[in-house]
Amino acid sequence: MKRSTKKKIKRSITYSLLIFLSVVIAFPFVWLILTAIKTYPDIYAYPIKYFIFEQRESTLTR
Amino acid sequence: MKKLVREEKTAFKMVLPYLLIVVLLFVYLIGSNIYSSFTTEEGTFTLQNYTSVFTDPVVGRSMINTVFWVIGSVLGQLLLGLLVALLLNESTKGQILFRSIILILPWATLDIVAGVMWKWMYNDMYGVLNDILVKLNMINDYIPWLATENMAMISVIIANIWKGFCLSGMFFLAGLQTIPPDLYEAAEIDGANSIKRFWRITIPQLKPVIMTTLMLTVIWTINYFPLIYIMTGGGPGYGTETVVTYIYKLGFRFLEFNKAAALSNILFIAIFAIAFVFLRSIAKEEAR
Numbered sequence: 001m002k003r004s005t006k007k008k009i010k011r012s013i014t015y016s017l018l019i020f021l022s023v024v025i026a027f028p029f030v031w032l033i034l035t036a037i038k039t040y041p042d043i044y045a046y047p048i049k050y051f052i053f054e055q056r057e058s059t060l061t062r
Numbered sequence: 063m064k065k066l067v068r069e070e071k072t073a074f075k076m077v078l079p080y081l082l083i084v085v086l087l088f089v090y091l092i093g094s095n096i097y098s099s100f101t102t103e104e105g106t107f108t109l110q111n112y113t114s115v116f117t118d119p120v121v122g123r124s125m126i127n128t129v130f131w132v133i134g135s136v137l138g139q140l141l142l143g144l145l146v147a148l149l150l151n152e153s154t155k156g157q158i159l160f161r162s163i164i165l166i167l168p169w170a171t172l173d174i175v176a177g178v179m180w181k182w183m184y185n186d187m188y189g190v191l192n193d194i195l196v197k198l199n200m201i202n203d204y205i206p207w208l209a210t211e212n213m214a215m216i217s218v219i220i221a222n223i224w225k226g227f228c229l230s231g232m233f234f235l236a237g238l239q240t241i242p243p244d245l246y247e248a249a250e251i252d253g254a255n256s257i258k259r260f261w262r263i264t265i266p267q268l269k270p271v272i273m274t275t276l277m278l279t280v281i282w283t284i285n286y287f288p289l290i291y292i293m294t295g296g297g298p299g300y301g302t303e304t305v306v307t308y309i310y311k312l313g314f315r316f317l318e319f320n321k322a323a324a325l326s327n328i329l330f331i332a333i334f335a336i337a338f339v340f341l342r343s344i345a346k347e348e349a350r
Contacts (some may be wrong), residue, residue: 007126010152011152014149014152014153015153015303017149018149018150018160018164021146021149021164022160022163022164025163025164025167025168025224026163026164026167027169028168028176028183028224029167029168029179031183031190032175032179035182036323040336043188044117044188045188046187046274048188048190048193049195
């Protein structure tokens, strides 16, 4: 019983670390793709727009 | 020498033309580089190029920068690669998915693309890294990643670790999979805990792989040009100027081809010496 719980803890630590690492490591690539499909004003939006469908009133058009 | 089988002879004959072209190309390029490093622009013999390299303060600065760049990048790459390899070796389900995300994606990204991407992420105003770190409350103000000399070096090293750790990760994973599992079982029966098992079994068994990977990574990092050139171009000031970017600048910006040739010959000899030391220690390790 003790042995199996120990194994379970070990496995969950392994997988959570793996998921964390893959999120961190894949992030630059995801950001590359997200930037590639944005329009020019969206790329230079401040504060940063994370997704293209994020609607926000532009200060320039007002 | 062992006698060649007939098929092997045919194979060598078929490879020969290609081999000749490659070898001649190398010999010609290195020869012309050595020739131009010992001549002036008019074509007379001189040692001026070498003396001007040794008296140039930027060369010393770029060598120090190269040492930092190599130590930071190689340490980061090997440690992250080892961590990823150990984790992937532990996992059973979804190993292919994690392997393709962690080990393939950065390696498959082009050098130029990675450089432009990191430069944009490091941007002071519109960069995503500052935004995320502020939102996570890890920093209070935006960091000018590529604007000060020390910070630029650290940023470039981080980008290089991201780009290059996959190779050592893959090598280590392959090395870990060759360790026989009965070693671990025997150690477990003898009562060794997991930290002891790591230091007494995993590291010694992995040592040849670590040495080879260390050698390859050191040489590639010294020679690695595109990422640092795209991201900072050697700037700000001479903050991230490594020897290779300075050779490029000397040759193609300042048009001092002979001096650039002299500096690249010095770099070649230095890399050759490093490789020689590594190869000898690897050979010694194997002979034991």
